[in-house]
Amino acid sequence: MTDSFGSPPVSAKRRTILTAVAAGAAASFVLPRTTFAAAAVTAPSAKDYPMKAFTQKTEAATLQAMYGKSAAPASSDVKLDAPDIAENGAVVPVSFDANVKNVTGAAILAPSNPFTMACAYKIPAGTNPAISSRVKLGKTTKVVAVIEADGKLMSASKQVKVTLGGCG
Amino acid sequence: MAHQILVHAMTSGDTTTVEALVKHPMDSGFVKNAAGKIIPAHYIEVIEFTHQGKVVLTGYWGPAVSKNPFIKFSFKGGKSGEPIGVSWVDNKGETATTSSNIM
Numbered sequence: 545m546t547d548s549f550g551s552p553p554v555s556a557k558r559r560t561i562l563t564a565v566a567a568g569a570a571a572s573f574v575l576p577r578t579t580f581a582a583a584a585v586t587a588p589s590a591k592d593y594p595m596k597a598f599t600q601k602t603e604a605a606t607l608q609a610m611y612g613k614s615a616a617p618a619s620s621d622v623k624l625d626a627p628d629i630a631e632n633g634a635v636v637p638v639s640f641d642a643n644v645k646n647v648t649g650a651a652i653l654a655p656s657n658p659f660t661m662a663c664a665y666k667i668p669a670g671t672n673p674a675i676s677s678r679v680k681l682g683k684t685t686k687v688v689a690v691i692e693a694d695g696k697l698m699s700a701s702k703q704v705k706v707t708l709g710g711c712g
Numbered sequence: 713m714a715h716q717i718l719v720h721a722m723t724s725g726d727t728t729t730v731e732a733l734v735k736h737p738m739d740s741g742f743v744k745n746a747a748g749k750i751i752p753a754h755y756i757e758v759i760e761f762t763h764q765g766k767v768v769l770t771g772y773w774g775p776a777v778s779k780n781p782f783i784k785f786s787f788k789g790g791k792s793g794e795p796i797g798v799s800w801v802d803n804k805g806e807t808a809t810t811s812s813n814i815m
Contacts, residue, residue: 585797587807588760588770598774635778654776658742663777666770671787672727675769678778680740 598661603653603688606660610651611697616690619644619698624689626702630681633706638662639676640689640700647673649692656685681706715808721796722815728790730761730768732798733782734808740775755803756781762797763790790814 597610604614623641630636638652650673651664662679673691681687681704688701716735721728734756741753759771759781768787790796792814799809 585762585799585809585811587799587801587809588758590757590801590803590805593757594772598772639784657776658740659774659776661774661776663774664772666772668767668769670789671768671785674786676782676784678782680776680778682742 594664597664598659600660601658603655603660606651606653607690607697610661610664611649611690611692613697616688616697616699618700619691622689622691622698622700624687624700624702625676626687626704629705629707631707633681633683633708635678636681636687636704636706637676637678638687638689640674640691642673642691642693642698644673644691644693644698647691647693650675651690652677652679653688653690654679654681654685655688657682715806717798717800717808717810719796719798719810719812720815721790721812723790723792726788727786728763728788728796728814729784729786730796731782731784732761733780734759734798734800735780736800736802738773738775738777738779738781742775753803756800757803759783759798759800761785762799763787764794768796 594610597606600606600609607616608614621643625639647667649666652662653660654662665675667673684706685704686701687704688699690697690699718733721730736756737754739751739754743751745751753775755775756773760767761769769785794814795811796814797811801807
């Protein structure tokens with residue numbers, strides 16, 4: 545019987561101490577901002593993943609598959625922040641902020657990409673409808689932030705010029 | 713380390729801001745390798761953030777999310793020292809979880 549370090553058997557107490565020390569060392573070296581908390585975190589299930597919405601090639605079809613509606617009217621309550629020109633399409637910072645109540649969902653669409661939808665979020669009560677992330681843009685495209693609130697859709701969009709495509 | 717998630721959560725007033733950097737190739741399935749063969753799609757499908765047993769954000773990601781994804785969001789509540797849980801599952805069924813205390 546050997547422990548994870550391949551050393552010969554040691555007493556149970558010493559093993560416990562070694563393991564604890566190793567875990568602490570790993571935490572401090574590899575994940576400087578992370579600690580092992582007592583609460584167990586379980587992996588999410590992929591069964592609710594909206595695969596159909598992620599394989600649509602037009603804005604209307606994506607909205608239909610994701611929210612059951614074919615259009616998201618533009619609204620000044622939705623703010624979309626994306627660069628005018630993206631030099632590297634592989635990493636384009638996109639963020640949105642919605643000044644509306646009862647937001648339940650959000651999505652970022654790039655209609656000129658091979659598949660329109662880049663990402664979607666389920667926003668529970670208490671979470672602010674403002675998220676920043678980075679997406680890939682294959683070529684110059686309109687980027688749309690869609691917000692779902694009270695069962696209605698609204699959106700903001702912006703044209704982003706891509707100098708170097710990031711999808712292929 | 714293969715499946716690394718860096719999480720940084722900070723509370724200010726009644727709002728906690730969470731930033732996460734997830735190490736993942738996020739292969740779109742459109743890119744060819746040096747030998748001209750398509751690199752199969754490999755991307756995170758679902759990422760979930762939890763606080764005190766409650767889901768504070770569920771993200772559905774597609775192949776168009778950048779490699780080594782970054783995300784920043786905020787929610788109401790959260791106190792210093794409380795853990796934020798982060799977990800994901802990708803299209804190959806691989807998973808990773810981590811937890812980090814709010815600063």
